[in-house]
Amino acid sequence: MLKTEYHKDLTRLNTFGMRVEAKAFIEYDSVADLVELDLEGYPRPVLHIGGGSNLLFTGDFKGTVLHSKIQFIEPLESDPLKISVGAGVVFDDFCKWTCDRQLWGLENLSGIPGEVGAAAVQNIGAYGVEVKDVISRVFCYDFQEEEFVSFGVEDCAYGYRDSIFKHPGTKGRHIVTHVVFQLNNNSVPRLDYGHLKDAVDAAAQGRELTPHLVRKTVLDIRNQKLPDPAKIGSAGSFFKNPIVSRVEYEKIASEYENIPHFDLGDAGMKIPAAWMIEQCGWKGRRQGGAAVWEKQPLVIVNHSGNAFPEEITGLERRIIESVKARFGVELSPEVEHI
Numbered sequence: 054m055l056k057t058e059y060h061k062d063l064t065r066l067n068t069f070g071m072r073v074e075a076k077a078f079i080e081y082d083s084v085a086d087l088v089e090l091d092l093e094g095y096p097r098p099v100l101h102i103g104g105g106s107n108l109l110f111t112g113d114f115k116g117t118v119l120h121s122k123i124q125f126i127e128p129l130e131s132d133p134l135k136i137s138v139g140a141g142v143v144f145d146d147f148c149k150w151t152c153d154r155q156l157w158g159l160e161n162l163s164g165i166p167g168e169v170g171a172a173a174v175q176n177i178g179a180y181g182v183e184v185k186d187v188i189s190r191v192f193c194y195d196f197q198e199e200e201f202v203s204f205g206v207e208d209c210a211y212g213y214r215d216s217i218f219k220h221p222g223t224k225g226r227h228i229v230t231h232v233v234f235q236l237n238n239n240s241v242p243r244l245d246y247g248h249l250k251d252a253v254d255a256a257a258q259g260r261e262l263t264p265h266l267v268r269k270t271v272l273d274i275r276n277q278k279l280p281d282p283a284k285i286g287s288a289g290s291f292f293k294n295p296i297v298s299r300v301e302y303e304k305i306a307s308e309y310e311n312i313p314h315f316d317l318g319d320a321g322m323k324i325p326a327a328w329m330i331e332q333c334g335w336k337g338r339r340q341g342g343a344a345v346w347e348k349q350p351l352v353i354v355n356h357s358g359n360a361f362p363e364e365i366t367g368l369e370r371r372i373i374e375s376v377k378a379r380f381g382v383e384l385s386p387e388v389e390h391i
């Protein structure tokens with residue numbers, strides 16, 4: 054079924070809680086509806102959203118917002134460890150579904166807000182796992198060619214929070230309809246990130262590891278660090294962790310010898326943006342209705358609950374300027390500005 058609304062209030066459809074509206078909003082719950090959808094006459098541009106958890110609306114949206122309610126979770130008959138999942142399924146519901154069935158692969162990604170379609174677009178990641186590690190194939194409708202296409206994981210050009218679906222030229226062209234994931238029923242925990250192994254071992258108390266145990270540990274860690282979108286608006290990590298050259302890194306390290314970093318070999322050095330932001334004194338600071346989250350400085354929150362988009366972008370700008378002035382590094386946002 055296709056449902057169209059005009060002047061749709063988007064406040065509850067973006068986790069930042071920006072009080073904005075879309076000129077038109079269309080929700081569909083099947084692939085057949087999507088094919089039938091004729092956007093002739095609808096306001097432009099067209100934006101497909103999921104749960105709105107990586108978006109910052111900087112004002113009312115003058116075009117048409119699309120949203121998928123395609124919701125199914127179906128193991129393939131040919132291989133029950135391959136699970137086909139509709140783009141409109143809440144990603145964490147699917148994580149739980151797999152853990153309930155003792156399937157390994159998604160447990161580290163537990164608790165990430167948003168929907169399955171966007172997860173494949175964003176290449177979401179947490180605790181040493183990216184969703185590309187578990188994706189087998191992404192199925193899309195190509196609005197330009199008006200045909201169905203599918204991409205094997207190797208064709209998706211996956212990178213750090215990046216994919217072919219975000220690249221200039223292809224962005225917005227492919228609507229993800231469903232994704233096939235490859236799960237595993239042998240125990241393959243991925244615990245090599247940070248202190249995850251210690252936390253999981255402490256929770257296990259000698260018991261056998263299960264996907265649920267890892268999931269619960271990950272959820273506990275996330276709950277301690279990140280704002281609950283149901284209570285305080287944010288889009289998670291606001292900035293990407295910058296990758297700098299070795300020369301740039303050495304220059305910063307000569308002044309800050311304890312600088313945390315990940316060596317990416319020829320690609321350079323990744324420096325946690327959260328550390329830089331904290332060094333600049335932003336942790337917990339408020340500016341109007343916006344604030345830097347006190348437990349994780351990578352997150353900007355809608356502190357007052359009714360912050361204006363300009364308050365969020367104003368804080369963003371000041372953070373970028375101060376990190377640049379202090380470290381010579383230009384932060385770039387992970388959150389998509391609309």
Ligand SMILES: Cc1cc2nc3c(=O)[nH]c(=O)nc-3n(C[C@H](O)[C@H](O)[C@H](O)COP(=O)(O)OP(=O)(O)OC[C@H]3O[C@@H](n4cnc5c(N)ncnc54)[C@H](O)[C@@H]3O)c2cc1C
Pocket residue numbers: 068100101102103104105106107108121140165166167168169170171172174175176177178179214218227228229230279280281282287288289290389
């Ligand atoms: C508290 C919090 C914690 C977070 N933690 C993490 C984390 O640990 N790791 C992480 O990677 N991310 C994290 N995020 C960011 C966010 O959850 C992810 O980016 C998520 O994948 C966004 O999903 P969404 O459904 O909300 O997509 P949206 O934000 O609505 O959209 C994201 C992008 O996907 C596109 N899109 C959406 N649906 C489709 C579709 N069906 N077809 C084609 N394009 C589509 C949109 O156009 C947009 O470009 C966090 C966010 C919050 C609020």
